[in-house]
Amino acid sequence: MARSPGPLTRKFYAIARISWPGVVSALFLLLLIGATFTVLLIGSGPIRLINDLGKDPYLRQVVGFTLWQASLSTLLSIGMAIPVARAFARQPSFPGRRLVLQLLGLPVVTPVIVAVLGIIAVYGQSGILRDGLQLLGLSWSGRFYGLTGILVAHVFFNFPLSVRMLLPAWDRIPSENWRLASQLGMNSRQLFRWLEWPALTSVLPGTAAVVFLLCFSSFAVVLVLGGGPSATTIEVAIYQALRFEFDPPRAAALALGQLGICTALVLGLHHWIRAQSISRGLASGARYRPDADQSIHRSFDLAVIGLTSTFVALPLAAIVYAGCTGPLSSVLLDSRLWAAAGRSVGIALAAAAVALSLAAGLLVTSRHLVFQLRRRTESDVLQIAGSITLAVPPMVTGTGLFLLLLPLGIAFDLAVLVIILVNATLVLPYMMRTVGPAFLDAGHRYDRLCRQLGMSGWYRLRLADWPIIRRPLGFAVALCATLSVGDMGVAALFDTSGAITLPVLLYHRLGAYRFDEAAVTALALIVLCAVVFLVVDRGIGRWHS
């Protein structure tokens, strides 16, 4: 009897036939990151890299400052978030609670450059806060540009995010524990010590890790508020090495440094980051607790919540106000605004589509591997591949592609394409984390049923998966598109007349010191983000099969 091609070969083909989507996605990412790394390595020259990072005192300062500001920002954000989250947990029902929590969700999706404008208007050197203090007879003459400004902005973004990430911890405290604590007569401090703190420790490291990473690779905030070489992060230094000094080797060396540190951070913090999921859900916090109704605690909590809301709402309100009272007609009639807005939306939708395709490939195969081939390790590898871009900051990928295309003379011609690609990698981890769990859950529940009924491919997607992933998918695509509309990092690197996005246009106006026009542009950007989010979220979320 002739031997068949061999069971191993057959098995390989069988696996390859159903695994190709994930393999293609993973290869794509691998190729992108590999190419980036190679270009940077060749571009900087290993000797030059060691020289640069080792001997150049400025670069050492930059690295030091980047870590320093990220640590301080994390400490401040988390430190402020704990009491505020506690206040929300202790007051599970007061009018407007939901609204305030939703307000706290806004900074994350607000385009950084817009928020920075609002922060300058409120907390800046000649901002409203300062005027207010002067009215009260107080004065403050510190420098806003530099570390102060960066910290204020980072806290503005990450402190509300931390509150929302910490809040679910209170749901993990069993209600019996509260009753028991009440029986034992614990006071507020003891409750915190014995009930709340242990629950918090399970989410604190993850929250801190996420905040630290975000601050570590912060770009637009530092670019605008840094105020000079004393407050420069690695990302900004990369940008400056390319755009200010035309020093590609230096940019490459810096990008490699950023890549190295970021990868080390992600690997080091992976355990905690992985535990964090992104959801639109808000913790109920509706539990009986003995200290909730004491009027002193209640007033304290409400005051804390009020202050928090003011801190977050003021810059946003300042933008909306300045935008509405600014030169609306002249800015809105400017064709450049519409061109930039159109470009931004196009880039955002394309980036979301690319990210979705990559995520779909990875998830489909990952699910296949887990439920049908029982290969959990390989499945995990694919899942991690989807998050790998967390360790590779967009500015690094952007720099790599830029340097790759530069000698070919097409860096600026392909700007839009590169921005799409880089934004796609930027939002891919979000996509994986929002759609992934729902998709795997659909597999968990229905995989055998689908196979029993012979539902595969399109039938399975339409009848079994779509109804389950529709909402998270809509939310994910909307979130990704919105983040992409507002992102400025790589778009600033490729800033050229044919690729000016709305955030970059806003940055230009800010740079030309046209605050009134900038405010209107910022308003337009906010409206654009809101429209993109609502249209995509509702469009996909309500689209029945």
Added chain:
Amino acid sequence: MAFLTLKNLRFRQGTWQFAIDAKIERNSCTAIIGPSGAGKSTLLSLIAGFERPERGAIFVDAEDITALAPALRPVTILFQENNLFAHLTLARNIGLGRHPGLQLSAEDKTRIEEAVAAVGLDGLEDRLPESVSGGERQRAALARCLCQDRAVLLLDEPFNSLDPALRHEMRSLVDRLRRERCLTVLLVSHNPEEAAEIADTALFMHGGQILERGNLEELLKRPRTSQLAHYLGQSRE
């Protein structure tokens, strides 16, 4: 030759070994009993095609089905839960038994109506699973299995979460359908007494192997192995 033959099946999961030889007669109802971890569900998974054996073969009516995909086997299965898509109506769930993309012909629709009538769900077709009772959900799932027109029906403890009276009712329904439609039924059960209501033969599994087989009543009365005696002793407590 027996209707369903499991020939020298070998399967491994980590260090856990599974080795089975069995013959099941046409139109019989066989109970598979044994402690947790004995491999009862794995046996059904192998027959249904969710798992592939390392060695050995499965025959149904003399046809080797070992390499067939689950949907192409003359086998249907009722799980403990998640037998219905929560977002589809009962009628659509049942319809999936006729066509995996719900492209239904007139004949399919008649068959669906028949199946609905057979399990006594008339009038509930357009409800979503969440709006009917647990018993009605499993009836709908059973109707879906009937629509698939498969000779072998595997029951992986589908009635466990129901009340005793409902369980009894469902068992009689299965028994009736088996006779009417000439089905060959394999039933995993944790409760041998209940299984005895409808099953005539039984397989006792332990550690991935069949230790005893034969008439269920006989086995319950006179266990030959210490393992079965032990199992029954525990189950009687």
Added chain:
Amino acid sequence: MKFLLRGGFALLTAITYCAQAETEKLTIYTYSSFVSDWGPGPAVKKAFERDCNCELDFVGLEDGAALLSRLQLEGRHSKADIILGLDTNLTTEAAATGLLAPHGLNIDELDLSIDWTDDVFLPYDYGHFAFVYDSEALAVVPGSLEALVQDTSGPQLIIQDPRTSTPGLGLLLWIRVVFGDDAPLAWSQLAPRILTVTAGWSTAYGLFLEGEAPLVLSYTTSPAYHRHVEGTDRYRAAAFSEGHYAQIEVAAKLADSPHQALADRFLVFMLSPAFQDLIPTTNWMFPAGRTSQPLPDAFTGLVQPTRTLLIEPEQVAAHRRAWVREWLEVLGR
């Protein structure tokens, strides 16, 4: 409804704008204050387009020095036909890129108010850097660069980044001329009082006018704007006893530009009174070419530098990177 109409109108404008793309288009990279509403850009565009049957497209970068790195980045594929806004400190490096073409004009026939021999770059205006102060916010005005640097309790000031801005680079060289090898020390003394380092002149001057700091790096001619437009003497330039560093702003055309004839035409236009007349009251600098009328009154009584300081372009080219590195290092501390 009104909003919709406006949006629709804008869309229409955009569409007609695209349809018009057939006329020849001259792209000029320059700095942002040149193209701002109060800068020369709009008037220059109008004047040149009046009889060239073309479209003039200004692309405003942060500031003059950014033009050089942009040129190097884009290389032979640059969309620019002309770059306008480098100064003599950067001409050697810019010429070394090999991307620029000789202007081909006979300089002797040009009526220039400064000595000029370069065959690639043409000057369009000049001036002197100076620190401009708000007389209502600053009581004691430093009389020299040394006094400004060494007064550790002195006023806060705003400067520009030498990597992107020609004024920023000017200050770097100014301090280099005055302090020699002690320049890093001078910078370290100044550093604590630098409120912010902006990428371009516009941002710096804007922040200054908002009252963020009483002192900003600008030009001796800046007060003329406030006198001429606002009729106020509030903002003044501080005269420094060491002399003031000079700036000559230049333009050049790109060798790979497909619009050579149009670019030549613009360069000639740039030195004509039609362009030069605009310079004093829009760019607030001294015109490098002949004007049809004398300087406005606001230009009389400005600070007259006791000495004009300028480092040879070749020497700047040889040391610029090292000096900038040094600067970065000191300010980064």
